[in-house]
Amino acid sequence: xxxxxxxxxxxxxxxxxxxxxxxxxxxxxxxxxxxxxxxxxxxxxxxxxxxxxxxxxxxxxxxxxxxxxxxxxxxxxxxxxxxxxxxxxxxxxxxxxxxxxxxxxxxxxxxxxxxxxxxxxxxxxxxxxxxxxxxxxxxxxxxxxxxxxxxxxxxxxx
Numbered sequence: 001x002x003x004x005x006x007x008x009x010x011x012x013x014x015x016x017x018x019x020x021x022x023x024x025x026x027x028x029x030x031x032x033x034x035x036x037x038x039x040x041x042x043x044x045x046x047x048x049x050x051x052x053x054x055x056x057x058x059x060x061x062x063x064x065x066x067x068x069x070x071x072x073x074x075x076x077x078x079x080x081x082x083x084x085x086x087x088x089x090x091x092x093x094x095x096x097x098x099x100x101x102x103x104x105x106x107x108x109x110x111x112x113x114x115x116x117x118x119x120x121x122x123x124x125x126x127x128x129x130x131x132x133x134x135x136x137x138x139x140x141x142x143x144x145x146x147x148x149x150x151x152x153x154x155x156x157x158x
Contacts, residue, residue: 001050001051002048002049002050002055002091002094003048003049004046004047004048004049004094004095004098005046005047005049006044006045006046006047007045007046007047007057008047011047011054012034012037014054015030015033015047015054015057016030016033016034017030018030018054018055018056018057018081018083019033019057019079019081021083021084022056022057022081022082022083022084022087023081029078029079029081032059032078032079033045033057033059033079036059036061041061041062042059042060042061043060043061043062043075043103043106043108044058044059044060044099044102044103044106045057045058045059045060046058046095046098046099046102048082048086048091048094050086055082055083055085055086055091056081056082056083056086056091056092056095057079057081057082057095058077058079058080058081058092058095058096058099059077059078059079059080060075060076060077060099060103061075061076061078062074062075062076063075063076063112063158064158065110065133065154065155065156065157065158066156066157066158067154067155068156072109072154072156073108074108074109074110074111074112074133074154074158075103075108075110075111076111076112076113077096077099077111077112077113078113078114080092080095080096082095093122093123096123097123100123100145100147103147104147104148107148108147109146109147109148109152109153109154110133110144110145110146110147110153110154111125111144111145111147112130112133112135112142112143112144112145112158113125113142113143113144113145114137114141114142114143115141115143116141117140117141117143120143121143123145124145125143125144125145126143126144126145127140127141127142127143129143129144129145129146130142130143130144132144132155132156133155133156133157133158134156134157134158135157135158
């Protein structure tokens with residue numbers, strides 16, 4: 001049985017190992033999560049557990065949208081990692097949907113992600129909306145999702 005919940009105290013090492021394994025031994029994603037946690041920029045950090053074992057993780061962190069009226073908070077989704085033996089079983093989808101619901105409940109307005117457009121479009125992310133947020137990451141894999149009323153979402157470079 002799969003359960004989703006917040007990262008618990010003491011799980012940083014488990015999450016680091018999970019993200020390293022999930023990304024084929026690369027540590028960039030795991031190091032990113034550690035740096036975001038250490039800097040206090042993690043807004044939401046969720047884990048998926050199967051029979052009590054952490055099998056997936058997702059991080060949402062603060063970013064700044066430079067609007068015409070000044071800086072406004074936005075959210076970055078990165079990374080979402082799932083142990084190889086649990087990939088293609090919907091774990092990532094449950095983590096993303098749960099995280100987006102939590103962000104909506106927190107009245108966040110916009111979430112940005114760099115990833116596979118075919119995958120993230122399932123959750124409402126759009127490259128067209130991503131063009132409203134110029135960034136050094138801009139390109140065909142840069143997407144945005146507006147939560148709530150579209151006219152209330154900040155627009156500007158990130």
